[in-house]
Amino acid sequence: LSEKLQNALGKLKSKGKLSEKDVDVAMREVRLALLEADVNFTVVKDFIKKVKERAIGNEVMKSLTPGQQVIKIVNDELTSLMGRTEVKINFSSTPPTVILMSGLQGAGKTTTTGKLANNFKKQGKRPLLVACDVYRPAAIKQLEVVGERVGVPVFSMGNKHNPVDIAKAAMEHAKKHANDVVIIDTAGRLHIDEELMDEIENIHKAVNPDEILLVLDAMTGQDAVNVAKSFDERLSITGVILTKLDGDARGGAALSIRAVTDKPIKFVGMGEKLDELEPFHPDRMASRILGMGDVLSFIEKAQANIDADKAMELEKKIRTSQFTFEDFLDQLEQMKNLGPLDQILGMIPGMNAKALKGLDVNEKDIGRIEAIIKSMTKKERQTPEIIDSSRRKRIASGSGTTIPEVNKLLKQFKETKKMMKKFTEMEKTMKKKGKFG
Ligand code: GDP
Ligand code: MG
Secondary structure, eight states: OHHHHHHHHHHHHTOSOOOHHHHHHHHHHHHHHHHHTTOOHHHHHHHHHHHHHHHSSHHHHTSSSHHHHHHHHHHHHHHHHTTSSOOOOOOOSSSOEEEEEEOOTTSSHHHHHHHHHHHHHHTTOOEEEEEOOOSSHHHHHHHHHHHHHHTOOEEOBTBSSOHHHHHHHHHHHHHHTTOSEEEEEOOOOSSOOHHHHHHHHHHHHHHOOSEEEEEEEGGGTHHHHHHHHHHHHHHOOSEEEEEOGGGOSSOHHHHHHHHHHOOOEEEEEOSSSTTOEEEOOHHHHHHHHHTOHHHHHHHHHHHHHSOHHHHHHHHHHHHTTOOOHHHHHHHHHHHHTTSOHHHHTTTSTTOOHHHHHTTOOOHHHHHHHHHHHHTSOHHHHHOGGGOOHHHHHHHHHHHTOOHHHHHHHHHHHHHHHHHHHHHHHHHHHHHHHTSOO
């Protein structure tokens, strides 16, 4: 998904203005990308509609660059589709908190039970794991191994009892042993069937859980969404844990599940090891899907700090080679508000990392550069060509720097302008050849 979307959005990045038609074209590609990522069809439809509504019109026009604004809108909508904020486990005010694990066979219930216990133990809790998968011979043993690995007790009664009795007995055990979290690992099936649903429902009635977590395998994509729907209709789940996200490049399941069930994804499994469980962050997931973390955080920073009109004006100047020391000073000042310089350079619209390389600015130098430019007269800043040796001497002493430093800056500035011009021309020819836009 990431690559596809990036291609679609990348096309917008180099454009100056965004018309309704531009948005339409881009959204068609975003739509295809999402469908290919296995996102539910109706979810995609809704999504595209929302983004279009936001993209066409005012918001786009006020932005830093129209393309970046559209990226931000796509990202915002992806985030809100997945729930906006992280949703935590709902702990009971009267312990023990009971968590019922549900899901198909192989989804990762037993592994995730261990991961959760590990997590809770680190928070200072005293979890108890309960082995209610009595059908597969190795299932109880597997949970016992997992429990031992994270140092958490496992309650089991072998496979001669039914899961409801085991769950009830486990509750008594937990109360006696002051376990404040009880996690019940249940049996799965290869497919959803009545027997399985009945069994979980009966355990549910017997223990009245605070959380019914549905464990879903992200790699199953669209199937996971259907499973989520069926389980939720029957059990009214309280949350989802999406496993094997480490193996899923598409991420389509995460997008659809929340939209279809309206239940939050609480954790994601990022590997087979018992510490590879992470809280689900919708915003990070959106950025991951977009694969544009850098761009996104820059847009956020920039919107807070950079005057959009000024940036537009600057971009025009760069493109027409009218860039002066005054613009440069302006730029430096704005950059100082943005944070680490090396991250910011090259992200400014119209600036390009390649073009800026010759500039060689680091944060220590920036104060001295500023001092030099400030010691120039207005005329000198606008037409640096007039800065002869006597002017250089005056600027150096005025700024508390040296003549070689002034020379260096003048030289770099000249080279940068040359490179910017070259780059602009290069971009123009590439555009003509159809490689950009
Ligand atoms: P259950 O049948 O639902 O109890 O599933 P298991 O817990 O036995 O897990 C099935 C397989 O998936 C095992 O091989 C696990 O190691 C693996 N697994 C579980 N969670 C993850 C995960 O987040 N990432 C990866 N890569 N593998 C996982
Ligand atoms: Mg299991």
